[in-house]
Amino acid sequence: xxxxxxxxxxxxxxxxxxxxxxxxxxxxxxxxxxxxxxxxxxxxxxxxxxxxxxxxxxxxxxxxxxxxxxxxxxxxxxxxxxxxxxxxxxxxxxxxxxxxxxxxxxxxxxxxxxxxxxxxxxxxxxxxxxxxxxxxxxxxxxxxxxxxxxxxxxxxxxxxxxxxxxxxxxxxxxxxxxxxxxxxxxxxxxxxxxxxxxxxxxxxxxxxxxxxxxxxxxxxxxxxxxxxxxxxxxxxxxxxxxxxxxxxxxxxxxxxxxxxxxxxxxxxxxxxxxxxxxxxxxxxxxxxxxxxxxxxxxxxxxxxxxxxxxxxxxxxxxxxxxxxxxxxxxxxxxxxxxxxxxxxxxxxxxxxxxxxxxxxxxxxxxxxxxxxxxxxxxxxxxxxxxxxxxxxxxxxxxxxxxxxxxxxxxxxxxxxxxxxxxxxxxxxxxxxxxxxxxxxxxxxxxxxxxxxxxxxxxxxxxxxxxxxxxxxxxxxxxxxxxxxxxxxxxxxxxxxxxxxxxxxxxxxx
Numbered sequence: 001x002x003x004x005x006x007x008x009x010x011x012x013x014x015x016x017x018x019x020x021x022x023x024x025x026x027x028x029x030x031x032x033x034x035x036x037x038x039x040x041x042x043x044x045x046x047x048x049x050x051x052x053x054x055x056x057x058x059x060x061x062x063x064x065x066x067x068x069x070x071x072x073x074x075x076x077x078x079x080x081x082x083x084x085x086x087x088x089x090x091x092x093x094x095x096x097x098x099x100x101x102x103x104x105x106x107x108x109x110x111x112x113x114x115x116x117x118x119x120x121x122x123x124x125x126x127x128x129x130x131x132x133x134x135x136x137x138x139x140x141x142x143x144x145x146x147x148x149x150x151x152x153x154x155x156x157x158x159x160x161x162x163x164x165x166x167x168x169x170x171x172x173x174x175x176x177x178x179x180x181x182x183x184x185x186x187x188x189x190x191x192x193x194x195x196x197x198x199x200x201x202x203x204x205x206x207x208x209x210x211x212x213x214x215x216x217x218x219x220x221x222x223x224x225x226x227x228x229x230x231x232x233x234x235x236x237x238x239x240x241x242x243x244x245x246x247x248x249x250x251x252x253x254x255x256x257x258x259x260x261x262x263x264x265x266x267x268x269x270x271x272x273x274x275x276x277x278x279x280x281x282x283x284x285x286x287x288x289x290x291x292x293x294x295x296x297x298x299x300x301x302x303x304x305x306x307x308x309x310x311x312x313x314x315x316x317x318x319x320x321x322x323x324x325x326x327x328x329x330x331x332x333x334x335x336x337x338x339x340x341x342x343x344x345x346x347x348x349x350x351x352x353x354x355x356x357x358x359x360x361x362x363x364x365x366x367x368x369x370x371x372x373x374x375x376x377x378x379x380x381x382x383x384x385x386x387x388x389x390x391x392x393x394x395x396x397x398x399x400x401x402x403x404x405x406x407x408x409x410x411x412x413x414x415x416x417x418x419x420x421x422x423x424x425x426x427x428x429x430x431x432x433x434x435x436x437x438x439x440x441x442x443x444x445x446x447x448x449x450x451x452x453x454x455x456x457x458x459x460x461x462x463x464x465x466x467x468x469x470x471x472x473x474x475x476x477x478x479x480x481x482x483x484x485x486x487x488x489x490x491x492x493x494x495x496x497x498x499x500x501x502x503x504x505x506x507x508x509x
Contacts, residue, residue: 022449032441040264040434044378045224045231046111051433052380055426056261059098061381063420065119066091067180068345070412072135073360075171079404081396084411085359089134092176093125096418102218109226110235114215115258119208130177137392137411138172140187140205143338145397156399163402166190170394170402179414182206207390207414216277219258231264232257232379234275245280245334248319255282266376272301279342279388280334281320283307285372293382294427296435298373308343308350325351328391328410339393344368345415346389357409368415378434382422389415 043051054060068090078084097120100113121130141163148156163169166186174183182204217238224231234254235241242252256273272285285301292298310326311318320329327350328343347354348363355361373383395408422430 022453026449032438036438036441037265040378041224041228043434044261044264044380045228046221047223047225052261052378055380057100057103059260060424060426061420061422063096063098063418064122064125065094065096066125066417066419067094067176067414068092068416069134069136069176069179069414070360072137072171072411075135078406079170081405081407083357083359083407084409086412087360089132090127091125091417092128092130092132092180093122094119095122096420105223106220108235109223109230110220111223112218112220114218116213116215117211118213119211128176130175130180132176133173134176134179135171135173136179136413137394138168138170139338139340139392139413140185141168141170141402142392142394143336143340144187145400145403146339146393146395147337148400149397153399156397160399160401162190163187163400168402170404170406178206180206180208181212182209211278221258224263232261234258237275237277243280243334246319247321250316251281251319253282256284261381262374262379264377264379266299266374266379268299270299270376272372272374279329280331281329285370288371291373293373293421294423294431296375296382296427296431297377298382299376301372301374303344303349303370305349324393324410325354327351327354341391341393341410343389343391344370345387346412347410354410358411361412375430375434377438380430381420383420385417385419387415387417 042049046056047053068088069092070086071089072078073085073087074082097118098115100115102112102114104112106112123129144159148159168187183206184203185205188203188205218236219234220236222230222233222235234257237243237254240254242249242254244252246252254275256275259274259276262270262272268287268290270287273282275282284304284307286304288300288302290297291300306314306317308327308329309317310323311321312323313326317323317329322330324330324341327347328341331340331342332338343350343354344363345368346361346363348365348368350363355363368387370387371385372381374381389412391410391412393408393410394403394406396403396406
């Protein structure tokens with residue numbers, strides 16, 4: 001009889017433990033998503049107490065700038081009216097360092113900051129040296145010629161004479177380092193002397209000269225501490241709520257974030273909008289597919305086909321015009337009126353006429369499309385590759401001899417890729433705290449419920465089996481009424497306490 005009592009107690013204890021597990025699991029199913037959401041909201045906002053603050057302040061991701069130049073193979077033939085032929089050179093790779101300074105928290109739930117960037121050449125990652133020479137269009141000469149197109153002939157002749165005196169030509173042969181970070185040009189000194197406000201730069205001229213050891217403007221963004229719905233959104237850039245470069249209010253709007261973090265809890269319907277000071281406009285990326293980066297679930301966002309479409313293809317872009325073929329954006333209004341155009345590399349996703357007008361271009365999505373892989377729960381980018389191309393619209397200008405007989409063409413100068421991927425200790429910390437722990441909690445709640453249900457079945461099964469044994473004990477014998485009476489007497493003796501000193505007598509069946 002002692003073994004039966006112990007069995008009943010063990011079954012009861014397992015049932016009680018099962019009930020606790022089931023209740024705990026059910027509570028976790030209800031509470032864990034809320035707790036995870038609260039932790040995410042707490043740790044992605046711009047606040048010194050959040051886990052992501054140091055990541056936001058000093059970006060731990062190693063960024064690289066890879067630059068590819070279009071070396072003009074036949075500059076003399078182009079001046080005679082032939083089709084340009086280019087050869088892609090590069091990449092010339094630079095390590096990009098970013099850090100924020102002048103961080104000021106404001107009373108309206110915003111924070112203002114300057115982000116400085118610097119670049120260091122990486123020979124081991126590059127296919128060439130900064131001392132390599134590249135033949136490319138002379139932006140200063142051809143840009144100035146385009147700006148003089150509708151000026152009086154006398155001014156054009158004076159410009160031609162000035163170009164000749166200074167030794168300026170339509171094409172130049174410069175080193176990679178000079179093209180990137182600047183070179184002394186007598187034309188720049190002349191213009192700055194007599195027209196001091198014409199160029200936004202002084203001294204050296206280079207395509208990336210203004211970006212090295214400089215900032216991209218004063219950003220003021222919402223922290224999300226008081227109003228989470230506006231987290232990371234740009235409030236102002238250089239004190240402006242909208243820019244004045246374009247011809248419509250919609251195109252001038254400063255929308256989205258500063259391009260480093262986005263609001264958490266994304267869905268496939270979410271889009272990534274950000275303001276780019278270099279492009280002088282807001283851009284919008286759209287969801288393409290879900291994926292996994294180093295064990296972390298991600299959403300991949302890409303550029304829509306309408307990003308650089310002209311106004312006739314996509315009416316909202318009409319404000320960026322005057323436009324040429326679709327797929328390139330005129331950025332002359334924010335680049336000292338030089339006829340510069342922004343696009344995808346090799347005119348990918350643009351009007352095929354653009355690539356056909358220049359020999360040596362081969363657009364394809366694998367090499368020339370951009371993407372951002374973002375962790376959808378936190379809105380933090382895991383892996384990115386942003387690729388853009390800078391081109392110059394050139395043609396012969398009557399009265400300016402340096403332009404020769406150049407046929408109108410959008411001639412690519414270079415394209416660049418800014419890439420970065422989270423790695424090392426930041427990646428491990430991110431994975432552990434924001435992926436592994438929530439995953440463990442997610443599965444643990446269902447394991448507890450399942451285990452609780454199993455343990456709850458143990459006392460139930462034990463009770464059923466006990467009742468079956470009792471039933472079999474009562475009904476198994478058919479030997480007569482005396483035997484039944486003996487069985488009944490014995491069963492009743494089990495149900496009652498025996499008096500002290502009495503001895504239960506065995507029923508003989």
